[in-house]
Amino acid sequence: MDTTQLLKGVLDLAVLAVVDGEDGYGYDIVRRLRDGGLSEVGDASVYGTLRRLYSAGALTSYVVPSEAGPHRKYYGITPTGHAQLKQQRDDWTSFATTVSALLQEVPA
């Protein structure tokens, strides 16, 4: 099965939600998402999303020089990002409700 298409439009939301809990860096965020159930998410997708959200002003970033390994680019959420998270969470909720309702319209 291919949940790729379902991810579209939700990855932003998922990333924001994860970062909203606690700042994180790319690799870590990928792990958190996978642990959270989005096991099929690709790392490149997450990095791309982080960059996009950063460009949009939804995230801040600061580099923490390596302690063991390469540097880590941490991301934190901005007020803009928080607003976006809230908005998209509402969108998602109402959308999910609508779709679920549509699916149940069929009794037999």
Next chain:
Amino acid sequence: MDTTQLLKGVLDLAVLAVVDGEDGYGYDIVRRLRDGGLSEVGDASVYGTLRRLYSAGALTSYVVPSEAGPHRKYYGITPTGHAQLKQQRDDWTSFATTVSALLQEVPA
């Protein structure tokens, strides 16, 4: 707000679900989807989806000559389509559950 991206991967499912209840033609299906809550769905998207599903063998089609207006191309679901519907419905349900859970991981 823009639910465009959310629609991706769900339109197939929505169309299958609607047709599963009763055969329908493009214009009619668009109306049913909009009435069902997907108010922002574009007509071209639905026609495109119908063609795609038909090519994939998930739908049959038969033309009913006009009674009042141009001809109508009706679509019905095939066993293949039914299987796909079932599969995608499960995918959706589990995906929606996962995402909802992710979103609630953040208490504050």
Next chain:
DNA sequence: GGACAGTAGTGTGCAATGCGCAGTACCGTG
């Protein structure tokens, strides 16, 4: 009778986005 609105379907090109893959860089271990 002819312009026009409404219904129904098709084709084209575009934009967004997730992904695979390759590449870079840094660390500790054998």
Next chain:
DNA sequence: CACGGTACTGCGCATTGCACACTACTGTCC
């Protein structure tokens, strides 16, 4: 000092929803 693991970046691709333009048929109103 080669190698595997961690961390990040860049490139090109495929899918898919959408706007827009176009065809075609019917009934209505002037």
